[in-house]
Amino acid sequence: MSVHTLDLGQDPAADARALRDAFGCFTTGVTVVTTLRDGAPAGFTANSFTSISLDPPLALISIGLTASCRPALEASGVFVVNVLHVGQEALARQFTRKAGDRFEGLTPETWHTGAPVLPGCMGNFECRVDTAFDAGDHRVFIGHILKVRHDAAHEPLVFLRGGYRKVHTD
Numbered sequence: 001m002s003v004h005t006l007d008l009g010q011d012p013a014a015d016a017r018a019l020r021d022a023f024g025c026f027t028t029g030v031t032v033v034t035t036l037r038d039g040a041p042a043g044f045t046a047n048s049f050t051s052i053s054l055d056p057p058l059a060l061i062s063i064g065l066t067a068s069c070r071p072a073l074e075a076s077g078v079f080v081v082n083v084l085h086v087g088q089e090a091l092a093r094q095f096t097r098k099a100g101d102r103f104e105g106l107t108p109e110t111w112h113t114g115a116p117v118l119p120g121c122m123g124n125f126e127c128r129v130d131t132a133f134d135a136g137d138h139r140v141f142i143g144h145i146l147k148v149r150h151d152a153a154h155e156p157l158v159f160l161r162g163g164y165r166k167v168h169t170d
């Protein structure tokens with residue numbers, strides 16, 4: 001059967017599974033969020049990116065409280081959202097690596113804040129943290145956008161039901 005319905009609050013393991021599956025049916029783009037850790041590049045793959053406001057220009061990301069980049073985002077107060085295209089699945093995987101240099105093979109640019117801007121992406125949003133607050137097991141960062149770049153010549157990399165997918169946008 002393909003339809004699953006669950007009242008939450010009885011079995012934590014069942015809740016987690018159902019939430020993961022239900023959240024996973026919402027199709028998203030894929031980004032790499034970059035920041036600075038003691039002045040050095042840091043980053044992680046994220047699909048929590050959401051546009052918030054045009055005036056003022058605001059965007060949102062959220063990060064797990066225990067994730068390695070959380071203290072770096074907090075301390076530096078800057079981040080870049082790099083929107084990946086369909087040819088960048090390997091990059092998405094690279095930025096979930098537990099060991100090794102996530103920036104291997106990359107030559108990031110810097111704009112206003114010094115946070116790494118990944119070249120060749122579909123879009124880049126350079127942000128300074130405007131507001132941050134905890135929400136459950138994540139911390140939400142709302143960024144004031146300082147600079148953007150976008151390249152309409154690419155198809156997006158998308159994420160659905162736990163897997164990377166491609167779509168045709170025409």
Ligand SMILES: Cc1cc2nc3c(=O)[nH]c(=O)nc-3n(C[C@H](O)[C@H](O)[C@H](O)COP(=O)(O)O)c2cc1C
Nearest residue numbers: 044045046047048062063064067068069095096159
């Ligand atoms: C497609 C995709 C989207 C993700 N989105 C987020 C996200 O929005 N926030 C987050 O904290 N982790 C997200 N993750 C997990 C992170 O990339 C990373 O693995 C996790 O934060 C642990 O980071 P750490 O190894 O640096 O501690 C996502 C992973 C994938 C594969």
